[in-house]
Amino acid sequence: MPLPFADMEEVYEALAVGIDKVGTADAPLFLAKLALMLAHELGDREAALAAIEACQADLVRDAAG
Amino acid sequence: MRPAGRGEHDSLYFSYPHFEPPPRDAGATRQRHEVVIAGAGPVGLVAALTLAAHGQPCLVLERKASFNDGSRAICIARQSMHILERIGAVAPFLEKALPWTTGRSFHRGRQILEFEMPHGADEKFMPMYNLQQQYIELYLWQAAAAAPLVELRWQSELAGIEEAAEGLSLTVRDPGGSYGLDAGWLLAADGARSAVRAMRGLRLQGENHEGRYVIADLRMAHDYPTIRRAFFDPACNPGSTVLVHRQPDDIWRLDYQLEPGERAEDATREAVVREKAGAILREIGHAGDWELEWWSVYSANTLALDDYRDGRILFVGDAAHIVPIFGVRGLNNGIADAQDIGWKLARVLAGQAGAGLLDSYTPERRGATLDVFANATKSTRFMTPPSHGWRLMRDAALSLALAHDFARPFANPRQMAPYTYADSPLTAPDDPAFGGGPLPGSVAPNLRLGEGADGGGFLSDRLGPGFTGLLFGGAGPAGAPADALAALLGEIDPVFRLLRVGGEGADLEDEDGRIAARYAAAPGAFYLVRPDLHLAGRWAEADPERIAAWLADMLDLEEAS
Numbered sequence: 001m002p003l004p005f006a007d008m009e010e011v012y013e014a015l016a017v018g019i020d021k022v023g024t025a026d027a028p029l030f031l032a033k034l035a036l037m038l039a040h041e042l043g044d045r046e047a048a049l050a051a052i053e054a055c056q057a058d059l060v061r062d063a064a065g
Numbered sequence: 066m067r068p069a070g071r072g073e074h075d076s077l078y079f080s081y082p083h084f085e086p087p088p089r090d091a092g093a094t095r096q097r098h099e100v101v102i103a104g105a106g107p108v109g110l111v112a113a114l115t116l117a118a119h120g121q122p123c124l125v126l127e128r129k130a131s132f133n134d135g136s137r138a139i140c141i142a143r144q145s146m147h148i149l150e151r152i153g154a155v156a157p158f159l160e161k162a163l164p165w166t167t168g169r170s171f172h173r174g175r176q177i178l179e180f181e182m183p184h185g186a187d188e189k190f191m192p193m194y195n196l197q198q199q200y201i202e203l204y205l206w207q208a209a210a211a212a213p214l215v216e217l218r219w220q221s222e223l224a225g226i227e228e229a230a231e232g233l234s235l236t237v238r239d240p241g242g243s244y245g246l247d248a249g250w251l252l253a254a255d256g257a258r259s260a261v262r263a264m265r266g267l268r269l270q271g272e273n274h275e276g277r278y279v280i281a282d283l284r285m286a287h288d289y290p291t292i293r294r295a296f297f298d299p300a301c302n303p304g305s306t307v308l309v310h311r312q313p314d315d316i317w318r319l320d321y322q323l324e325p326g327e328r329a330e331d332a333t334r335e336a337v338v339r340e341k342a343g344a345i346l347r348e349i350g351h352a353g354d355w356e357l358e359w360w361s362v363y364s365a366n367t368l369a370l371d372d373y374r375d376g377r378i379l380f381v382g383d384a385a386h387i388v389p390i391f392g393v394r395g396l397n398n399g400i401a402d403a404q405d406i407g408w409k410l411a412r413v414l415a416g417q418a419g420a421g422l423l424d425s426y427t428p429e430r431r432g433a434t435l436d437v438f439a440n441a442t443k444s445t446r447f448m449t450p451p452s453h454g455w456r457l458m459r460d461a462a463l464s465l466a467l468a469h470d471f472a473r474p475f476a477n478p479r480q481m482a483p484y485t486y487a488d489s490p491l492t493a494p495d496d497p498a499f500g501g502g503p504l505p506g507s508v509a510p511n512l513r514l515g516e517g518a519d520g521g522g523f524l525s526d527r528l529g530p531g532f533t534g535l536l537f538g539g540a541g542p543a544g545a546p547a548d549a550l551a552a553l554l555g556e557i558d559p560v561f562r563l564l565r566v567g568g569e570g571a572d573l574e575d576e577d578g579r580i581a582a583r584y585a586a587a588p589g590a591f592y593l594v595r596p597d598l599h600l601a602g603r604w605a606e607a608d609p610e611r612i613a614a615w616l617a618d619m620l621d622l623e624e625a626s
């Protein structure tokens with residue numbers, strides 16, 4: 001059941017605040033832990049692997065150099 | 066600001082009129098005006114024309130001798146067009162302004178998404194229109210000059226305010242000297258640096274955000290449709306955001322953030338603006354000539370007065386609140402303020418409402434401003450992320466938005482939508498018998514009417530200048546509720562208009578049931594529309610006496626004089 005946009009916004013804001021709280025250096029570790037925990041909560045191996053695949057696309061920063 | 070060698074009003078495309086102060090006899094007797102409006106900007110003039118549309122005269126005082134020196138606020142939202150239509154001023158706007166529905170977002174030079182603003186065949190006006198502020202002021206001034214109830218005095222500064230027994234004692238200063246006049250009410254529409262606010266010792270409360278922005282207008286033959294373009298992290302302004310808007314007369318608006326640590330004095334030097342504009346034009350692929358017209362600097366503040374009313378003084382528009390530019394709410398919110406206080410004050414002055422009606426002005430319009438703040442804060446964080454965390458999340462949303470619909474709303478600029486007065490003291494509690502349809506307090510949904518006997522047009526064309534009731538089909542064999550509603554509500558509001566929708570003897574045919582469906586209205590249902598097109602309330606079973614009692618109470622009619 002996808003989250004409604006209002007809830008997504010709340011998550012977005014909590015993530016932004018969370019990244020600032022842990023600091024730039026620890027942000028990748030924080031986000032990797034988060035991804036693992038969310039996959040655990042999701043309980044769906046296929047969906048988790050598909051999301052990992054999908055999020056490797058359109059990394060604009062790399063594409064644009 | 067304008068390029069070196071050009072005066073404040075030396076525009077490339079707009080001829081600024083010069084207005085003389087009013088002639089005045091030295092021995093003229095002291096006058097009384099029930100309503101004085103400080104400021105002849107868009108907000109002050111919409112307030113004046115709203116009062117006039119409701120039959121009340123006013124005096125407008127304007128310190129300057131002409132219109133605003135630059136284009137400033139350029140986006141007019143759909144609801145503002147409805148307001149302009151109701152004050153009889155919309156025609157030249159439709160003629161000149163550039164309508165648009167589409168926005169495009171680019172990230173590092175790549176177009177990542179295109180969005181459409183809500184629009185459909187049932188809307189009379191487009192979601193947004195671009196027009197320079199001085200044209201907005203010109204057209205409103207033309208309407209005001211043609212309105213016998215509006216008197217406008219240029220070069221006339223409100224220099225003093227004293228409270229008096231039956232109102233206010235004002236001092237006006239013009240090139241001929243100073244004079245006094247008496248006023249029943251004062252509308253302060255004198256802008257972000259409101260002199261009235263300062264004279265009353267009132268302060269805006271809220272946050273001054275850090276970001277500062279330059280807006281610059283260029284004239285150039287540039288082939289691109291009227292589409293709002295947002296460039297995130299472009300090569301010409303790394304780490305920042307640039308907006309490009311088209312305006313009439315081959316004028317293009319650039320809007321960009323100052324670099325970190327850059328001082329406003331430096332960023333607004335002509336050479337610096339030219340250099341930045343040139344870089345942006347290279348980014349958008351404009352190779353031809355261009356001329357610099359005008360520029361200014363602003364910051365993204367969210368500031369408002371705690372109370373828009375100070376006794377007999379009411380603050381309107383930027384005098385009451387300063388909102389960030391993203392979302393184009395400064396002008397549109399101010400116009401809505403002006404309409405709101407305009408119809409309410411007119412009704413009080415006409416003896417058709419008690420002064421208690423004015424108590425709803427602050428909760429309704431300040432509520433709208435706080436809603437703007439919430440949206441604008443989100444927009445500002447997206448347009449100009451304040452930290453690494455916000456920037457990383459913004460970039461993640463932009464990247465996901467390329468392929469995933471769920472992420473697109475993050476990049477939506479949250480353009481102006483009319484505020485719903487859900488918590489207003491003027492809004493009737495909702496009737497739970499409705500299974501959908503528009504909620505009380507929201508703007509009445511518009512609908513395109515069928516051709517045929519009614520002659521087509523839109524539902525909004527049929528609404529009266531005062532309150533309008535929509536009584537849905539089959540209102541009883543004898544038409545009893547319709548007659549009783551028309552009689553009882555007509556006693557409260559002399560220009561009350563009852564529209565029977567569908568059924569026998571309908572004022573509005575609804576053969577395919579589209580209107581009833583949009584309003585989720587079964588036969589016998591009744592919606593009451595306010596003069597500003599917001600819904601006052603709705604009742605699934607129209608009970609004329611109950612509705613009339615509610616309206617009389619809402620208008621504080623017992624205190625009317």
